[in-house]
Amino acid sequence: MSGRILIVDDDPVQRRLLEEAVTRFGYSSRVVENGVEALQVLRAPEGGDIDLVILDLVMPELDGYAVLEKMRGDGNSTPVIVQTAQAGIDTVVGAMRAGAQDFVVKPIGPERLEVSIRNVLKVSALEDEIVRFRKSAAGTLTFSDIITRSPSMERVIRLGERAASSHIPILIEGESGVGKELIARAIQGQSDRAAKPFVTVNCGAIPENLVESILFGHEKGAFTGAVDKHVGKFQEAHGGTLFLDEVGELPLDVQVKLLRALQEGEIDPVGARRPQKIDFRLISATNRRLMDLVKEGRFREDLYYRLNVFPIWIPPLRDRLEDIPELTRHFLARFAAEEHKSKVSTVAPETVALLQSYDWPGNIRQLENAVFRAVVLCDDTCLRPDDFPQVQANCASRGAGGGQGGEPRIDAPLIAGEPAIRPDDAAGERSGEHAGAAALWKAQGSFAGFTDGSVPFGFLRALDRNGHVQTLECVERDMIVTAIDHYGGRMAEVARRLGIGRSTLYRKLKDYGLEASNGQDAAE
Structure with missing residues (x-):
């Protein structure tokens, strides 16, 4: 597992035995000889x-009781x-009152030690999760509560701490x-x-005709169906923070009001006679x-x-692999408690390597x-690689020359002059979702040089049946059909992957007559 354990003992034989046992359990360790050195490391x-x-507990100079007292005095x-x-x-009783979580008697058996370590780390992770939930609900979550050990995230935290001391608009990318x-x-x-309202708005999830009302509110009778006055998200965030996620999805007319x-x-609430003053801190985000x-x-x-005054870019998880062990332990403690599987309490080292x-x-x-x-x-006490079959399959596919995501990676153009298509750029661990595209592969392959029907996924025909170049409209239509099939009709994901807004996607579906033929336009 990912835990880092500090071993404090004045007996060299006991130190060596503990270090070997801890390493065998899959944890990393650091060894010191006395309480003074232990405090130096912890501080x-x-x-x-x-x-x-x-x-x-029994050591010269500074015994275990004194170390515990000084640790708790330091707020550790x-x-x-x-x-x-x-x-x-x-x-x-004395050790527990001093702040110890568990007590073992020398000579300790390896099984007892492993159970003690596992249980203490699990309880610690759960306590941290509870504290994090409470702070998030109360609006007092801080950067010290964020789980990370990555140098690239340290820069993000430093920027965030500086931004927190100001009212500057922030754009998180x-x-x-x-x-x-x-x-x-x-x-x-x-x-x-802190502790003031934190209002979150997912701009990509609001119907376009309701964006203005939801954000800015409306007066009673402002439009058909407005039977009551509605307080908008800006007004809800008065005195606190408004977080606009997927801010790039806002319609242009709403962008004007946001700028104001x-x-x-x-x-200006819809139907209001005069503008309303509000005090809010704006944080925007976009992918x-x-x-x-x-x-x-x-x-x-x-x-x-106006939004991009203080940009903060968060690196993807693949660029901060140091965070994976800690995040895995964090999620394990949480889900083991939620699913009443208390015996699942650790992660095998080979599993961490796989992840x-x-x-x-x-x-x-x-x-x-x-x-x-x-x-x-x-069904074990430890998460094994076999408990992550989809991750195993993806890693095996990549090792065999395939792309991530389990799909064949097409690194070379299929037709001269055509750009390579990389279906592995799609996120997801879904099985069988491409079955519906098989017919499209065969239909295209019959006149594109793939006579055996083994058309690679993502292939788009460049020529029509008469050998002429396809029109851009036909290529765009085929791309939309492929994207809808590939992402199972999840239109928000389809629009994001195609690089267009959802309203634009729906308009194109209508223009190409795909609403009736695919039936996907309403599926979310």
């Missing part, structure tokens, strides 16, 4: 990497397992699933708006390059520069779901 910058302390809540040759009840909302909550929780709200600090949308005329340039060898196109969200599934499947 140093690397002390934050220690997940557990195995502490001898690292869990501690104390060990001693004295098994009296007074010794046990990164792929889907990297934790943009978590960073936004930490910024608010570490600012002077940022510049003037006031909004797309807004500058590209500006160039395409789908995002206002003036609004872009770190995968690219995780869905990032942390995908890892979370993979661990959830593994906990449900697991």
